[in-house]
Amino acid sequence: MGRLSGKVAIVTGAASGIGKATLELFRSEGATVVGADVDDGADVIVDAGSEEDVRKFVNEVASEHGGLDIFFANAGISGGWATISEQTAADWAEILRVNLIGPFLAIKFAAPQMNLRGGGSIICTASVAGLRSGAGGAAYSASKAGVINLVQTACQQLAGSGIRVNAICPGLIETGMTRPMYDLARDRGQESRIGELNPLKRGGEPDEIAQAALFLASDESSYVNGAALVVDGGLSSSHPVTRRFELRML
Numbered sequence: 001m002g003r004l005s006g007k008v009a010i011v012t013g014a015a016s017g018i019g020k021a022t023l024e025l026f027r028s029e030g031a032t033v034v035g036a037d038v039d040d041g042a043d044v045i046v047d048a049g050s051e052e053d054v055r056k057f058v059n060e061v062a063s064e065h066g067g068l069d070i071f072f073a074n075a076g077i078s079g080g081w082a083t084i085s086e087q088t089a090a091d092w093a094e095i096l097r098v099n100l101i102g103p104f105l106a107i108k109f110a111a112p113q114m115n116l117r118g119g120g121s122i123i124c125t126a127s128v129a130g131l132r133s134g135a136g137g138a139a140y141s142a143s144k145a146g147v148i149n150l151v152q153t154a155c156q157q158l159a160g161s162g163i164r165v166n167a168i169c170p171g172l173i174e175t176g177m178t179r180p181m182y183d184l185a186r187d188r189g190q191e192s193r194i195g196e197l198n199p200l201k202r203g204g205e206p207d208e209i210a211q212a213a214l215f216l217a218s219d220e221s222s223y224v225n226g227a228a229l230v231v232d233g234g235l236s237s238s239h240p241v242t243r244r245f246e247l248r249m250l
Contacts, residue, residue, distance in 0.1 A: 002030025003218045008065045009033045010058065010110070012048045012102070013075035015041030017175030018125065021206035022072055022213045029214060031070065034061050038075075048075035048102035058109040068113040070217045073106035074125040079140045092139045099143035100150065107154045111163055119162025123216045124151055125209075126167040126228060128236045135171075135235075144169075148228045155226035164225040166216050171232025173204040198233035 009026050013019035014035025019042075023035045036046035036057060047053045062068045079087075079095040103124040114120030129136030130144030147167055154165040212231050215221050230236055 002028065003214065003220070004070070005030030007031040007069040007217070008061065008067055009070035009072065009217065010036065010061055010068065010106075011072045011074060012036045012046065012106070013125070014043070015039040018170065018173060018206045018209045018213075019072070019074045022074065022210040025207070025210045025214055026070070026072075026217065029218075031217075032065050034065075036075075048073070049097040049105070051105055054102075054105040055109050058106075058113060062113040067117045068110055069117055069120045070123070071106050071110040071114075071120070072123045072125075072213055072217070073103040074123075074213075075102050076125060076143075077140075079137050081137050084138045087137075087139060092142075095139040096143050096146070099140065100146040103147050103150055107150070107165060111154075111158055111161070114163050115161050120164075121217050121221070122151075122154070122163065122165045123213055124165070124167045126151075126169045128169050128171050128230060128232045131169060131228075131230070131236050151228070152226045164216075164221070166221070166224055166226065167228045168209060168212050168216070169228050169230045169232065169236070170209050171198060171204060171230075171235045173206060173209060175206060198235035199237070200233035202233065204231065204233060 004026055009031045011019050011023045011033060014023045015037035019035065023033050026033045034044060035042040036044045038045060038047055044057060046057045058068065076099045077095060079091060107122055110122055124147050126147040127136060127144040129141040130148050133141060151165045151167045158165065209231055212229055216224065216229065
């Protein structure tokens with residue numbers, strides 16, 4: 001039996017990257033999964049930042065499949081690397097709408113359905129950019145910091161329900177969002193430098209985040225709640241340093 005056998009799950013941002021990898025992994029572990037995205041390639045077209053879209057989508061999935069056990073609120077946009085002075089309030093509003101209001105809506109509408117099942121798991125994609133500066137633009141970073149606080153607040157408000165709410169903080173992962181950076185490095189013959197700032201000296205793969213989502217979705221993480229699970233090769237374990245120690249036999 002799979003680790004998610006008998007579970008009903010929703011994955012947003014499911015058309016590519018982390019969302020697609022997670023959808024496929026969840027299905028391979030026995031879950032019934034409905035993937036949503038604004039782009040073609042998912043099961044359903046849903047705007048993750050639209051209250052009406054999310055309300056209707058969650059209720060339809062629960063009605064069609066007999067309930068809801070897992071919601072992976074993964075949809076997000078980067079907003080680029082424009083500085084604060086270069087961005088407008090409209091830029092910020094759209095980034096926050098998708099990246100932060102989206103997870104809020106996932107929690108708001110998934111929790112009542114999960115409560116009918118006696119519990120469930122809500123997982124939100126945050127980022128190492130939400131932990132400290134330097135990993136994303138200002139609006140993106142602020143939105144992801146908000147996601148981390150949101151899951152902490154939500155798990156407290158859902159106390160006693162059996163519904164766990166956690167975040168994943170990916171580091172540098174090759175997805176549609178980061179592909180321009182990867183392509184630029186390859187065009188310049190600098191592919192070997194991708195991920196050089198983390199101790200593993202490489203970028204991550206979508207499936208590595210999907211595996212973290214699987215852990216948080218499964219009963220194996222039954223005592224994990226209100227957490228921000230960092231999956232970044234060690235990037236956020238330190239402030240930037242220049243020291244390098246020589247490895248030698250002792």
